[in-house]
Amino acid sequence: xxxxxxxxxxxxxxxxxxxxRRVAAGDRDALALAYERESGAVYRFAFALCGNASWAAxxxxxxxxxxxxxxxxxxxxxxxxxxxxxxxxxxALLAQWRTGxxxxxxxxxxxxxxGAPEAPSIDTLLVRxxxxxxxxxxxxxxxxxxxxxxxxxxxxxxxxxxxxxIAGIELNTLRSRLHRARxxxxxxxxxxxxxxx
Amino acid sequence: xxxxxxxxxxxxxxxxxxxxxxxxxRHAPAARVPAEVLAAMAQRGRAGGAHPAMEQQAGAxxxxxxxxxxxxxxxAAPEExxxxxxxxxxxxxxxxxxxxxxxxxxxxxxxxxLTLAPQDPAMAPQRAAxxxxxxxxxxxxxxxxxxxxxxxxxxxWVVPAELPRxxxxxxxxxxxxxxxxxxVRAELLVHTSGDVLAVRFVQx
Numbered sequence: 001x002x003x004x005x006x007x008x009x010x011x012x013x014x015x016x017x018x019x020x021r022r023v024a025a026g027d028r029d030a031l032a033l034a035y036e037r038e039s040g041a042v043y044r045f046a047f048a049l050c051g052n053a054s055w056a057a058x059x060x061x062x063x064x065x066x067x068x069x070x071x072x073x074x075x076x077x078x079x080x081x082x083x084x085x086x087x088x089x090x091x092a093l094l095a096q097w098r099t100g101x102x103x104x105x106x107x108x109x110x111x112x113x114x115g116a117p118e119a120p121s122i123d124t125l126l127v128r129x130x131x132x133x134x135x136x137x138x139x140x141x142x143x144x145x146x147x148x149x150x151x152x153x154x155x156x157x158x159x160x161x162x163x164x165x166i167a168g169i170e171l172n173t174l175r176s177r178l179h180r181a182r183x184x185x186x187x188x189x190x191x192x193x194x195x196x197x
Numbered sequence: 198x199x200x201x202x203x204x205x206x207x208x209x210x211x212x213x214x215x216x217x218x219x220x221x222x223r224h225a226p227a228a229r230v231p232a233e234v235l236a237a238m239a240q241r242g243r244a245g246g247a248h249p250a251m252e253q254q255a256g257a258x259x260x261x262x263x264x265x266x267x268x269x270x271x272x273a274a275p276e277e278x279x280x281x282x283x284x285x286x287x288x289x290x291x292x293x294x295x296x297x298x299x300x301x302x303x304x305x306x307x308x309x310x311l312t313l314a315p316q317d318p319a320m321a322p323q324r325a326a327x328x329x330x331x332x333x334x335x336x337x338x339x340x341x342x343x344x345x346x347x348x349x350x351x352x353x354w355v356v357p358a359e360l361p362r363x364x365x366x367x368x369x370x371x372x373x374x375x376x377x378x379x380x381v382r383a384e385l386l387v388h389t390s391g392d393v394l395a396v397r398f399v400q401x
Binding site: 026028039043057061069132135150155156182186 | 209210213214216217218220221222224225226227229230231233234235237238240
């Protein structure tokens with residue numbers, strides 16, 4: 001049997017603009033390369049927002065379908081290709097939420113009203129405060145706007161400007177939402193600690 | 198992680214977020230581009246045909262396959278040099294792919310390639326060492342129809358693809374069940390209609 005030879009030869013990194021142009025021209029290899037580079041971060045962003053692997057996968061797929069069919073809509077002057085894809089995935093998730101396609105047992109969306117009452121999973125937080133699942137529950141109990149800011153900046157460590165572009169908001173608005181998200185999360189965690197004592 | 202944290206326990210919140218961030222990085226999507234994305238790309242793609250080099254190779258393969266006909270021993274591909282001995286395998290007709298998913302994957306890949314513009318050679322996959330010969334996969338009637346059509350139009354392509362590993366078993370080739378989750382790289386000989394005429398495995 002012949003020894004395995006790598007399928008593709010090593011390539012120098014192709015910039016986002018060139019990659020998008022090739023995808024727009026119908027280059028399947030370029031699409032595969034874009035997927036290899038960007039799908040992980042896009043998926044994790046979507047998953048962190050909604051907590052549902054299937055929805056996150058759907059949103060990721062929507063993002064790459066958008067790239068496959070509307071690659072000429074990406075403007076490299078406005079940001080990175082990954083940020084554009086994350087923005088498309090975000091819209092896909094929001095569209096899913098607005099049409100009410102929720103999983104019955106999931107509290108994935110939280111409440112979009114910043115003044116909404118506390119999440120219903122406090123008992124879980126009291127018992128398993130230090131566990132990752134409890135942390136995720138606390139994050140996902142945040143209103144969408146706060147959760148999104150926290151995911152983009154604190155969990156995915158994106159630059160503020162990129163995070164604001166993905167969320168479609170001004171930089172100052174992002175900072176404000178991030179501050180309130182952190183304060184809200186800290187309050188949830190402290191409240192759980194206080195009730196457990 | 199950013200430095201500015203609310204005064205209610207920055208270290209606690211920071212460590213909590215770091216833990217969640219680490220957990221988040223364990224999640225990943227499917228490794229390969231989904232077939233639906235390829236199909237969407239194919240639908241909007243151009244009818245420019247395949248890469249000329251791919252078409253030339255396909256023509257040579259078609260001629261050899263036509264000489265052999267739908268049954269019998271596989272013939273060596275024209276560009277291949279002598280290869281190391283391979284384990285004995287069954288040859289002959291296979292009436293259909295094993296599994297609808299396999300057929301869908303290969304059809305989508307074939308449709309995507311057929312409707313793409315010619316690729317930049319710099320981005321084309323490097324031709325890997327071939328491990329098997331082309332094996333026909335069409336039944337007698339379909340084979341005759343497609344070969345006649347290909348002969349008349351002179352158009353078929355060699356298309357790289359990744360197939361489920363159990364497709365090796367469906368073709369009578371050695372199959373390691375412990376690697377069932379790994380795809381196997383192959384090359385498809387594809388008619389302009391999208392019908393797959395033959396397959397050979399590149400990296401069993």
